[in-house]
Amino acid sequence: MSSASLKKLEIKTGLKQLRELRKETITAATTRMKEQKQIIKAIKNQLQQPTTVPAIAEAAGIPPHMVLWYVAALKKYGEVKEVDKDGCYFRYCSIEAS
Amino acid sequence: MRLEAKIEVDAVVIGGGIAGLQTALDLAEQDYLVVVVEKDASVGGKMIRLSKVFPTLDCASCITTPKMAAAAHHENISILTYGDLKSLDRSSDGRLEAVVEKKPRFVDEAKCIGCRQCEYDCPILVADENQGGFSARKAIHIPFSNAIPQVATLDVDHCILCGRCEKVCPTQAVDYFQQPQTIRIHAAAAVIATGFQMTSLHDKPQYGSGEITNVIDALQMERLLAPHGPYNRVLRPSDGMEPDSIAFVQCAGSRDRSMGVPYCSRVCCMYAIKQAMLLSGALPLADITIYYMDIRAFGKNYEQFFQNAQAMGIQFVKAKVASLAAAENGAVEVCYEDQVNGGVTRTSHDLVVLSLGKIAAWNPFGTCPVEVAEDGFIRSVSPRLAATLTSMEGVFAAGAAAGPKDIVDAIAEAGAAAMKAASYLSACHRPKQARSGVSINVKPQPSRAVAMG
Amino acid sequence: MREVQIDSAQQAQAEEKRVGVYICHCGGNISDHVDVEALCARAGQAPGVAVARTHMFMCSDPGQEMIIKDLQEGKVNRVVVASCAPSLHESTFRGTLQRAGFNPYLYEHANIREQVSWVHHGRPATEKATALVAAAAAKAARLEPLEPIRMDVIRHxxxxxxxxxxxxxxxxxxxxxxxxxxxxxxxxxxxxxxxxxxxxxxxxxxxxxxxxxxxxxxxxxxxxxxxxxxxxxxxxxxxxxxxxxxxxxxxxxxxxxxxxxxxxxxxxxxxxxxxxxxxxxxxxxxxxxxxxxxxxxxxxxxFKPYQPMFGEYGYGRHPQVVTLPEAIQALAGENGSHPVWHWHGRPIRNLAIIHCVGSRQIPGVHEAAEGAALNEYCSRTCCSASLGFANQVRENYPVTRVFEFYRDIRTYGRGQEELYQRASKNRVLFFRFEAQEPPRIESNGTGSESPLQITVKDTLTFGEEVQVAADLVVLAVGMKPxxxxxxxxxxxxxxxxxxxxxxxxxxxxxxxxxxxxxxxxxxxxxxxxxxxxxxxxxxxxxxxxxxxxxxxxELDPFVAEVNLEQCTGTGACVVACPRDGALQLAEVAVNGKPFKKAQVSPAFCLGCGACVAVCPTNAINIKGWTLKQYEAMVDAIVADLAA
Incomplete structure (x- = not known):
């Protein structure tokens, strides 16, 4: 076996051990990630058109404070932008959609 | 296997906030070698996380970054971030020894170029503590845009070891197997600049124990007001509404025996007034009320700042707020005794900001034999003539570690601590360590910047 | 006599000037009002500009690294940063050039925050920023390396x-x-x-x-x-x-x-x-x-203590109205053997302390002494000093009652809030007044026991008007420089x-x-x-x-410099110079012949430019701020890049 592939194997075994060691946090984080993906999908569905946080919350059945948190995060990572103001609220839409 | 490293310096500064950085700079200017130990992933402390500062309304980032950069680039200063102080005590040779555990970032600091590719590709969102929890970061992330050093940190509590960050990193900097490293710092003098933290929202049942979404603390308000904050504007966190009516509750945790904080936290009056002013700039139509016991605007130009706030139409109501409760449509009901008209009064606001108390961020018990006073802050043995002197010879304290303090007082005290440490070092007549001896096995950070210098 | 050689054939600068323009968002401080991207695009079009870039925080490490990278890769050799006031960050960016191995004076700063985004909004803001950046870039293209003036210091x-x-x-x-x-x-x-x-x-x-x-x-x-x-x-x-x-x-x-x-x-x-x-x-x-x-x-x-005006809270009118320093002095001399404090032999049963005398004065409410300005600031120390004094009186003379009239109690420091609590425990009575309605001090008439009476609208008890008899009124005077x-x-x-x-x-x-x-x-x-x-x-x-x-x-090298070839020794500059010892006429041998020429002592030169304005032959210039550089800046502004 070449030294490069030996190293690869070592890393693979090491990662396996690490996964075993951090089993608890990895399981919890994986569950969270799945939930996050679903929520993001639901929110993004609403963001095809410019819309407000309370409107998304109502349509997607997600508490508004949570919607705001996701919208802020998606905005930070360049997936969502603020469009305009609608009363006391701002409207957002997905960057792909615009 | 645990890695060990040793550093020999003239002085070690514990804490890389504004006080610690100023102390380090003043000592370095006397040609002493200094190492700064910071527990967070970036230096800058509380100040770098603020919006603007009173009474000048300077943007906090703009005036903190030069100090951070100056310290990071100074040839006499090494900065050790993401390090836990395990002990600080006198060793058998009479010098001080600080034992620091450098926590693993799981990213090689020398290799990371701060491109944030890993952060963009990471699939896990985590509440961003540097944005008051109002937005998200990823499990692997750079703390904030002007952090020093610009090095990613992997938060293993949220990592699923999916391997994406490692794959996408252009410099192979991600290292899932990184181990903590023990660093022994030998120094003749030490300066404690560990700063403060806020009392917890959760300790105050009459103010909702942190359960009312639109009751936030002052540091969270700083983020809402910061130009690069979570929403890039002021919105209330329950539903993203632009608030029409905002209230500040002063002494929500200070001057309050029930919170164990009988003392005055010294900065809350001024930051509340500042935030109120910034809010009335951002939301010109909003009603802003400050509920207070005494307005303590005692610093240079502070009283004039307070008078300006009154002239701007900010309402000051002398009252100790008794309780807060969630009301309809996300509003918060403030209940207080009206001292002018009499009687218990209830008023609704869209957003309520609590001016929580300042408590010491570091308890030396079990780590360092330095004495603390009843208030939990480092005790000064000569509060009139040399406030920075502690109960330990060669150990000095500066900034909020030695009691609540605003930025200017912390800066002055940092200079004073550096002066006392320099006097102590000159009295020690210790031969200076050779330059090359600054770091053994430990790269001074930020590594790239030092390499450039 | 100094001997100089003048080579009239000016050495042509072989180096091509490539200016890099770096525009800062200042996290929104600038970009909320200036269209930073449009500005960047325009700056890229300016003559001599090789690179124009933007960053959220130019002063941050990644921002500075961006400049260093461009310098080291040879893309640029002159730098303009458009950001905040130069007082804040000019030295930061000079340092950036230095770290990249460049002369720190190959740098020009454009202030588009204090001079633009904080005072102008919308399109005019972007236009003014464009003009300032174009001017800075034009100047940068004419910058030459300079060396700071190094001077020994007296170790004293x-x-x-x-x-x-x-x-x-x-x-x-x-x-x-x-x-x-x-x-x-x-x-x-x-x-x-x-x-x-x-x-x-x-x-x-x-x-x-x-x-x-x-x-x-x-x-x-x-x-x-x-x-x-x-x-x-x-x-x-x-x-x-x-x-x-x-x-x-x-x-x-x-x-x-x-x-x-x-x-x-x-x-x-x-x-x-x-x-x-x-x-x-x-x-x-x-x-x-x-x-x-x-x-x-x-x-x-x-500092000196504030001296109350005649009649201010009865000061000077009633001998029983004194300042806190006077009261402290009197109390220090006493031994506390009597249950009532005595002032010059007179028992003080009721002692009143009035806070904020000569501090926290408000225009339109307070009046300043003639020729003096109002003291709008808080004097910071008087609250604790008053409370300390009140406690000392109460604890040594239990029969002497103490009343404090205040606006806000400012016991902010370590151990000070405890003084306030101790005063309450010592049963010091507090009355709170608004600046607009200060306590009134009047004579109590001959019959009464106490010579003075204080009337105040107490906001602690819903604005009730309260009267307190006093044997002595102590004014907690503030600090004056x-x-x-x-x-x-x-x-x-x-x-x-x-x-x-x-x-x-x-x-x-x-x-x-x-x-x-x-x-x-x-x-x-x-x-x-x-x-x-x-x-x-x-x-x-x-x-x-x-x-x-x-x-x-090391002092900045922005001092006058004489072009010996052009100098005809009129001495106009020497007359115009406001600083003794900065400029003189000296005998200089040029190519073997003696001439009178202006000579600068850099350590004394203020860099004010008074000499530049009066020279009939344009032979004197301020290094780093030459006439040619100024002309280029004006030309760039007039050219109007925004148009």
């Missing part, structure tokens, strides 16, 4: 004022092996602390504190104490100042401060005299003058609207003056208590020590 410091701040600063400097001259105009050391008794909140005795501090100063061989001395002349620049000092002798002193009228006949060095301070020895009989060569000067000139007009004039010191000396930056550089080499310690900068004043003093000392330890200073 001078401290003016021997109150606690001055004493502490002198001691700190001496501990670093720096010789110090400590100059004090009175015959005593200790300043205002000598007038105190118990110091709140720790109850330390002022006499003990001062005796301890001055003993160290008097025992320190590196400190030369000059009492009865004033500074009468000031010249030079950072690292090399000359101070003329004048020993006033006994005659120059106020009557009350003459040593020979002191209670002790032959005061010994180091002895504390209550109210006066610590004796340093006998004062010389006759005036004398001397001079001191020094590298740095720390101002520790202190000491009268140092002579020093301000002589040393060109900046003074704030509040009358206190004005620091470089109120947040980050509280002990430094813009005048390099001059520093601030204690209450000459702002009201502060003893602990804060000594902290400021030590902070000032560490700056001075850093400056002197290096052994040299």
């Amino acid at each position: 410091a001078t401290v003016i004022g021997a109150g606690v701040a001055g004493l502490q600063a002198a001691l700190d400097l001496a501990s670093r092996g720096i010789p110090v001259a400590l100059i004090e105009k009175s015959p005593f050391l200790g300043g205002h602390v000598a007038k105190l008794d118990n110091i709140a909140p720790s109850n330390e005795k002022a006499s003990e504190l001062l005796t301890r501090l001055t003993r160290q100063v008097l025992d320190q061989p590196a400190i030369t104490v000059h009492t009865c001395t004033r500074v009468v002349g000031f010249a030079g620049c950072v690292g090399n100042f000359t101070l003329r000092i004048k020993v006033d002798g006994e005659q120059g002193q106020d009557e009350g401060k003459k040593l020979h009228s002191m209670p002790t006949k032959t005061p010994r060095r180091g002895v504390f005299l209550p109210q006066y301070g610590v004796v340093t020895g006998s004062c010389p009989e006759n005036p004398a003058e001397d001079s001191i060569e020094t590298g740095a000067v720390i101002l520790a000139t202190g 000491n009268g140092i007009d002579d020093l301000v004039e002589m040393m060109k010191l900046p003074v704030g609207s509040d009358g206190f000396l004005l620091e470089v930056h109120p947040k980050l550089r509280p002990v430094e003056l813009p005048n390099s080499g001059l520093l601030l310690a204690g209450t000459c900068q702002a009201p502060m208590d003893i602990g804060e004043a000594t902290n400021a003093a030590s902070a000032a000392a560490v700056k001075a020590s850093g400056l002197l330890a290096r052994g040299f200073v």
Whole structure:
């Protein structure tokens, strides 16, 4: 076996051990990630058109404070932008959609 | 296997906030070698996380970054971030020894170029503590845009070891197997600049124990007001509404025996007034009320700042707020005794900001034999003539570690601590360590910047 | 005679100038009002600009790295950063060039925050920013490397004022092996602390504190104490100042401060005299003058208590209205053997203290003394001093009742809130008033027991009007900066609207003056208590020590430079020059023949440009700010890149 592939194997075994060691946090984080993906999908569905946080919350059945948190995060990572103001609220839409 | 490293310096500064950085700079200017130990992933402390500062309304980032950069680039200063102080005590040779555990970032600091590719590709969102929890970061992330050093940190509590960050990193900097490293710092003098933290929202049942979404603390308000904050504007966190009516509750945790904080936290009056002013700039139509016991605007130009706030139409109501409760449509009901008209009064606001108390961020018990006073802050043995002197010879304290303090007082005290440490070092007549001896096995950070210098 | 060779064939600069323009969002401070991307696109079009980029925070490490990368890759060799005021970050970015291995003066700063985004909005903001950036880029293309002026410093410091701040600063400097001259105009050391008794909140005795501090100063061989001395002349620049000092002798002193009228006949060095301070020895009989060569000067000139106007809260009208310092002095002399405090033999059953006298004055509400400005600031120390005094009275004279009339109680410091709580426990009664409705002090008529009556609308009890009889009214007077007009004039010191000396930056550089080499310690900068004043003093000392330890200073090279070929020796520049010693005509041999030519002494040159304006042959220029550079800037503005 070449030294490069030996190293690869070592890393693979090491990662396996690490996964075993951090089993608890990895399981919890994986569950969270799945939930996050679903929520993001639901929110993004609403963001095809410019819309407000309370409107998304109502349509997607997600508490508004949570919607705001996701919208802020998606905005930070360049997936969502603020469009305009609608009363006391701002409207957002997905960057792909615009 | 645990890695060990040793550093020999003239002085070690514990804490890389504004006080610690100023102390380090003043000592370095006397040609002493200094190492700064910071527990967070970036230096800058509380100040770098603020919006603007009173009474000048300077943007906090703009005036903190030069100090951070100056310290990071100074040839006499090494900065050790993401390090836990395990002990600080006198060793058998009479010098001080600080034992620091450098926590693993799981990213090689020398290799990371701060491109944030890993952060963009990471699939896990985590509440961003540097944005008051109002937005998200990823499990692997750079703390904030002007952090020093610009090095990613992997938060293993949220990592699923999916391997994406490692794959996408252009410099192979991600290292899932990184181990903590023990660093022994030998120094003749030490300066404690560990700063403060806020009392917890959760300790105050009459103010909702942190359960009312639109009751936030002052540091969270700083983020809402910061130009690069979570929403890039002021919105209330329950539903993203632009608030029409905002209230500040002063002494929500200070001057309050029930919170164990009988003392005055010294900065809350001024930051509340500042935030109120910034809010009335951002939301010109909003009603802003400050509920207070005494307005303590005692610093240079502070009283004039307070008078300006009154002239701007900010309402000051002398009252100790008794309780807060969630009301309809996300509003918060403030209940207080009206001292002018009499009687218990209830008023609704869209957003309520609590001016929580300042408590010491570091308890030396079990780590360092330095004495603390009843208030939990480092005790000064000569509060009139040399406030920075502690109960330990060669150990000095500066900034909020030695009691609540605003930025200017912390800066002055940092200079004073550096002066006392320099006097102590000159009295020690210790031969200076050779330059090359600054770091053994430990790269001074930020590594790239030092390499450039 | 100096011999110079002039090579008339100017060396053609082979190097092509490639300007990099870096535009800062300032996290929104700029980009919220200036269209940064449009500005960047326009800047990229400006002549000579090779690269134009933007960043959220140019001053952050990644921002600076971006510049370094472009420099090191050869993309640019001149740099413009468009961001905040140069006072904040010009030196930061000069440092960036230096770290990249470039001359730091190949840098030009464009201020598009203070001068644009903070004062203009919308399209005009972007247009003005474009003009400023274009001008900076045009100048940058004409920048040449410069070397800072390096000057040796005198390893010696001078401290003016021997109150606690001055004493502490002198001691700190001496501990670093720096010789110090400590100059004090009175015959005593200790300043205002000598007038105190118990110091709140720790109850330390002022006499003990001062005796301890001055003993160290008097025992320190590196400190030369000059009492009865004033500074009468000031010249030079950072690292090399000359101070003329004048020993006033006994005659120059106020009557009350003459040593020979002191209670002790032959005061010994180091002895504390209550109210006066610590004796340093006998004062010389006759005036004398001397001079001191020094590298740095720390101002520790202190404060004076506010003097109430006649009739202010009845002051001067009623003998029973006194100031807090007077009351502290009277209380210090008492032994507390009687349950009622006596003032000049008269029992004080009801004692009233009024806060914020001469502090927190509001335009339109308060009136200033004639010719004086309102004291709008809080004096910071009076709340704790008043409460400390009230507690001392209550605890030693239980029958004397104490009433405090306040606006806000400002016991902010460590141990101070406890003073307030102790006062409540000591049953001191508090009344809170609004600035618009201050307490009124009136005579109580002959029949009543107490001579004075105080009427106040108490906002603690829903604005009820309350009347309190008083035997003595104590005014908690604030702090005023000491009268140092002579020093301000002589040393060109900046003074704030509040009358206190004005620091470089109120947040980050509280002990430094813009005048390099001059520093601030204690209450000459702002009201502060003893602990804060000594902290400021030590902070000032560490700056001075850093400056002197290096052994040299580097000054910006923006000084006049003479083109010897063009200079015809008219001497117009010498006449126009406002600074002694900066410009003179000198005999110079040019290619073997003698000529009179202007000659600059860079260390003294202010870089003001007065000489440039008067030269008939355009032979004199300010380095880094040449006429050619100015012309290029004006041309760029007129060209209107935004159009």
